[in-house]
Amino acid sequence: MNSMIKPSNGIFLYLGIVLIALSACQKSPELAPEKLAGVQQSILSTLPPPPVANGQAVSVSINQTQPGFTIADNFAGLSYETNYIARDPSFLRADNAVLLQMIQNLGANGVIRIGGGSSDETIWTSGPRYSNTGIDSLTTTDINQLAAFVSATGGWKLIFGLNMGHYNPSLNAKEAVYVSNALGTNLYALQFGNEPASLSESGLRPPGYDVNGYMADWSVYRDSVRNRLPLAPLAGPDVSKMTNSISVFSKPFADNLHADIKLLSGHYYGNGYSPIVATDPESVFDSITSIKTYKTTPVQLGKINTLATSYSLPYRITECGSVSKGGVAGISDAFGSALWALDFMWQVAVNNGRGVDFHGSATSNYTPIARTNGAIVPRPTYYAMLAFKYGGGSGSQILPATLTANGKLCTAYACTKNGKTYVTMVNRDQSDLSYTVNLSNAATQMTLYRLTAASIAAKTGITFGGATVSASGTFSAGAGEQYAVGANTTVVNVPARTAVVVVFE
Structure with missing residues (x-):
């Protein structure tokens, strides 16, 4: 190949001449600009065609x-489940030096999103974590550790999802206050719930629950949080299938609640949440890089941008991966996923998206950064993120x-x-x-x-x-x-x- x-x-001849030329310039400061230009031309003439x-x-x-559009300085992003903080407390830590270095490689600024399906199943305890505290609980210990980790990144911010699956506006407003105080200026936004169209499927809402029911619940959460945090930054609706649920969820939400949010958010997976039937890499690679991804998706992203800009809002893909539900071994952790990820980041950037947060954990198939035999290592998607950065990336x-x-x-x-x-x-x-x-x-x-x-x-x-x-x-x-x-x-x-x-x- x-x-x-x-x-x-x-190359080696070129580098040698560069050193000689630089030395000459240092020894002869009287060299006129036109002579320096001549030296430059001489250097370039040594490069091969x-x-x-x-x-x-x-x-x-x-x-x-x-x-045209300027790529946001915090375009790079990573996403983790809420309960992952408790499930693997040794990963998102301020003393995980290798993970922090790999995050900083991606840029001085970026976004870490905490949410996912577990955000609607994890209950705030308002107290510290004890030895018998379950992973379905979120504690002050967990938030303190998370805040220290985000601070240690040196410039990345946090999007944090509150539990709206188990409806309790008062309790989650208290959680919002604690998260806000712990994160300070490192809090980018709070979100209420995850993939609201799926709440009825998971039994957390009655059948027929739709965008109107969600907006009613969301508004109560907004009021409860803003009563305690008047300036709380909010985002939403964090929908699944953001590119094909514009008219069903994103547009009604933006039409009615745009004044209350700073960011329009949603998710995207290369397989569109469809089951992966094939097991060989060629077939799956072809399916996630099909005409849907490379023809339909950019059009839909353009529609999302039109909706967002009509209300002077940015939009962001806050959860993303090659294949949904943790990815598929041999596909999501293989090189083909890097080509898919690089393409998708550029599709979002070209359509004025403010960033992409790749979902993962230390062990999931589609994660950009994993732990293998105790070592923190890059997966293929991470190399795609590096390629995006070196390809101009943020600020271009x-x-x-x-x-x-x-x-x-x-x-x-x-x-x-x-x-x-x-x-x-x-x-x-x-x-x-x-x-x-x-x-x-x-x-x-x-x-x-x-x-x-x-x-x-x-x-x-x-x-x-x-x-x-x-x-x-x-x-x-x-x-x-x-x-x-x-x-x-x-x-x-x-x-x-x-x-x-x-x-x-």
Whole structure:
């Protein structure tokens, strides 16, 4: 698969000349700007040209003159079940140095969401945890530990879900006060309940419970919380299937309660909550990267953005994964899920979503960060999150990217940041592809960082930019593959079932 990836023969010569040039500049401060430009041109002339096209042809045109949405600085996100704090108290801790390092690798800012189905089954005790306290209870000990963990991330904020399944507005208002006091400015928002359309299915509401019943319950919770915390930040409705429940839940909720929330929230899974019947990686990979994901989902995300912006609200995917209900072993913990995750993050970003919170735990199949044999390790989705960050990520502006796929299963996204243009290309096809990249402004050089593995079924050996996450949690993508461009058009080869981030300067 990776036979297309060839080393840059001029890299070592290039680095040597860079050092010589820098030394000359330091010793000769009188060098005029035009002479420095000449030195720069000389350096660039040592870079090798891009490899010739050796895959099937596709193309993407980037309009660098029309920057659009800015990707939020807290786009990166992780999501955990409420009862996970008690089930695995050694994971989300301020002394879990490797986990904290891996979170910080993703960006200085981000969001951790605590909620899920267990938020509607976990009861607030208003007291500390004792040896006989069950995992279906939430205590002051748990919240104190969680608050310390969030603080230790250095800039990430918390979305916290209160129990609305077991209806008790007064008790949960007390919980909200404790959470707010413990988190302080690290509290991003409170939510009431989880996937409200499913409350009747789980027996927590009578049959026929709908958005009207939910809004009535939500309003009582709002009043109870705001009586104690007048400025409490709220989000909702945290619906399942956010992309296809717009008219059923999200729109009525936003129409009636937009003035009370700071964020419109919902969930998304690659399989759309449908049962996974196939067991081989190829079939499941094809199902979660089907036309639904790559044609319908962006359209629906656009509709969500239209709804949110009509009320000057941001929206966020607060729970997400390749396959629902914990994921599927051999699928959600394999490399194919990284390609899916990278695509989905860009779909949300292009449609002005404020972030994606990937659901998980230390042991679930779809988690971005896991614990294996006592060690904190990255899973494939984590490498996708790194690729998104290195592909411009937070703070960059989306650029229009027009793809001509010629029937191939591939995508391309573009953004700009600090004068550079970033293009992410994801090849889901079984064929090697050669992207012809057409830029509206000529580039001098490009640097490539590849997201690769031996196959879509690989669980190990995943790299980004030729690098892996260290045992201590640190990560550096290295220098990448560097090539001279000197034109508006160039070719980038992307092997089958891999992705690449290209930085144009």
